[in-house]
Amino acid sequence: MHESEIQLVQASFAKVAPIADQAAGIFYDRLFEIAPHVKPYFKGDMKVQGAKLMTTLGVVVKGLRDLDKIVPVAQQLAIGHVAYGVTPEDYAPVGEALIYALKTGLGDDFTPDTANAWIRAYETLSSAMIEAAYSKAAE
Template identity: 50%
Template structure:
């Protein structure tokens, strides 16, 4: 990822932070809409899960400039997800839900350049 794309993602995430609860709600609603079979992988009460999502995004976004520092954490998270039944194919669906969330949450600020930067970011994190 280029420094410019990292900066775009980090600057946009500053706009997402104040609407974190709403963003998590949009994310999971869309995820379960496009992939209802994934719902059974999650707890009935999603409040803790939504908080974890936003915390994980925050850590990843804030460390994009030094991704190697969070690689062990991301790898551990990936291993946990395997034990929950997550398959490689699910990452595309999650990426789609994330981009949808950003489009809704950021509105006109979600430019094609920002979409590309977030797509690259998600690809880098998901590859881990």
């Protein structure tokens, strides 16, 4: 990722952090709307799940300048999600729900450049996660 993209992602996430609970709720509402088949993957309290999501996003966003450290952690997370039934196809609606939640939460602050930076960050991480999880599952 380019430095300008990293700055956009980090600055926009800093604006989302104060409304983390609301953003997580928007994310999961949208995810379950566009991909209802994933709802059974989530067994616990959705407020707790939302807090985990936002914490994980915060760690990833903070570490975008050091992908060599962040990618292996994300890959291990993805490998663990295979046991819940997550498929490679599930990553697309997750990305869509993430962008939707950010756009909804940030309003006019979610510029096209910011959207593109988030899409690039998500594609970078999700492709590494899919490769790690499903090449391992195939073995």
